[in-house]
Amino acid sequence: MMSKTLKDLAPGEKARIKAVSGNGSVRRRIIEMGLVPGVELTMERYAPLGDPVEVSNPGFFLSLRKEEADTIVLEENAEEEQ
């Protein structure tokens, strides 16, 4: 089963990071920016041309391309929603 990633989040939706896949400098940059497991992110918007996207975490706004957003695996927060 495909796991849900940051790319799948619609504007306004929130989710917690479960893991960051990918490797090398991209991943390093992402995690050093504080996108580590457990952190909650809000999808703010897609850019006018659909890519990149902007996410926020209280305190700051970060933009990344969809291909990078796809490496950020999210928790399925089914229980929280109920």
Next chain:
Amino acid sequence: MDEKRIVIALAGNPNSGKTTIFNNLTGARQHVGNYPGVTVEKKEGWLKHRGFEIEVIDLPGTYGLSAYSPDEVVARNVIVNDKPDLVVNIADASNLERSLYLNTQLKELEVPIVLVLNMADVAEKNGITINYELMSQLLGMTVVRAVGTKNEGTVTILDAVVNTFAGEDKPSERMLRYRPEIEEEINSLLELPFAGRQSGSPSSEAAAAAGNLDGILNYPLRWTIIKLLERDRELTKELENNSEGKVLLKQIEQSRQRITDKTGDDPEMALVEDRYAFIRGVCREASQITVISKQSLTEKIDNVLLNRALGIPLFLGMMWLLFQLTFTLGTPPMEWIEAGFTALGGWLNEVMAEGLLRSLLVDGIIAGVGGVIVFLPNILLLFLGIAFLESTGYMARAAFVMDKVMHQAGLHGKSFVPMLIGFGCTVPALMASRTLENPRDRLVTMLVTPLMSCGARLPVYTLLIGAFFAPQIAGNILFSLYIIGIVLAIIMARVFRAWLLPGESEPFVMELPIYRLPTLKSVLIHMWERAWLYLKKAGTIILALSIVMWGLFTFPTVDKEGYEFESAVEQVENSYAGRMGKVIEPVLRPLGFDWKTGVALVAGLGAKEIVVSTLGTLYSIEDEEGLAEEEEPVVKSFAQRAREQSGYSPLVAYVLMLFTLIYVPCLAVVAVMKRETNGWKWPLFTVGYTIVLAWVVCFLVYRGGLLLGIG
């Protein structure tokens, strides 16, 4: 004497307000240069506080100290090699967790730190209360509050610096501890006989290793090991170069494997997670969020500026406005400067006897350098606009809006920033390209940035447009040139990406800083730094080239038989410059250019502004034939003369502008590019490709124009 001197390094994330604090601390007493070997900008400043002479080194803004960008490598090398007495780390108080990450990295470099929580006003407005005392204890360093934009906390920072330096405030030596599985590996690696630091008698093999590893072990040992566990690129590369290093790397790999086995996490992630866990703990204890923040101003602004429908039109509108302001506001002061230079030339003509010296001063130096300084108002306004957009935070949004287009062109949203600065001057633009971490992305950006029409090309456009086009369409003609530059840059970037430098492009992980109204002072300082580069160019390279060009036009003064030329036109035609123009005329003929244009274009190889001053010189020399028009402003008389004497049609004038836009960036750019790319290959390639491209584009436009019956 020596003990009264403190060297501090200013560290901090990009957008933490570091530059504002730097300006508050040092005022105008600063010096901008480069770090040796790399083109990362190095700013230094000086000040006095409580009898101490304090030298401030401004480190590049970084999020961490990994080896992924030249900025980060420079920052850590300065701390390790230049050994500042302490580091002042500027953190964004409204974004504590992310800001403190760099702090944990600095701490591991074993340097005393004073932590400044900047933008405290924003944090307080967002309902964040910080217990500075407690945070100082938890982090083991002095933590102070500051609001850079209101110049609050400047004295407190300096007091903390002096107290820490004098030993009154004692930073704790305690290091951040990672999870036990990692600490275990770090400790066992620390047991290895490193560089003779280990007591006891290391084996001869180890002793040899110690000698060879000396260069690497300049860094604190614990930090080095942690970085190696994170597979730090620079350090690993250094170790790979010697056999003992390879042995160490093998040990590191085994440790990494054990960490992965035990924790189920790879070491990179585990280390970063532990740092953030530590930071979160500190923040939870020492800060409190009392108000649930509602939608911030930044979000409201972005809802409009980054709107899916409005984002791109607003961006284009912003750029259009920038250029309109530059030219509308810039014209009156431009006319005053012009009048000043004309008066100076006229005065010299009166007080000096006719002869070579007067000719050199008036026709060479004043005409050449004056013709460039005249455009200073425009350039100042353009730099002012760009500095404003940068400091408000809009520049990052521009990259966000443009990334898709840029990415498709084989570039990066961030390439947009150097390219935009390229509209001012290519030299700082090439320097700005260092924010691109991927070397291929950076190189492609550098190769196409010269196609962004820089401020130096503006004089050429202004004069030719003034002479050949009606004022009503002048703005549109100008805009079209800028657009053509952008389109060509995108096409060429695609070509280079596909054929020359294929491969993965850099990720687009970029912070969108909150909007801020910058202080006038910091915008002005920013503008001035860039304008200064332009003026320095006018003062040095352009002065020298103006003299050379004057010489090429003036000599020989007599013909082969030793007789004076009958007319000034004949003299110019037979001068060295004239001969050069004639040689390349056949190549330029298909574009509608004559030998004079050829001369000007040859002159412009040095610096684009000189195309104008050369045309000016050409026509002012010819002018002596007819009426003396000394009192008339340079531009106007040039416009008249150009129309009357050049025989250009508006089409040819447009093609000439196009050629000027595309062909060879100036000498300064070639020099900077050589330094940035560490060799002559890419600057020479740029020279070659731009000449060919200029010719092809101009040929198509000229022939196409003729076919359509224009001109």
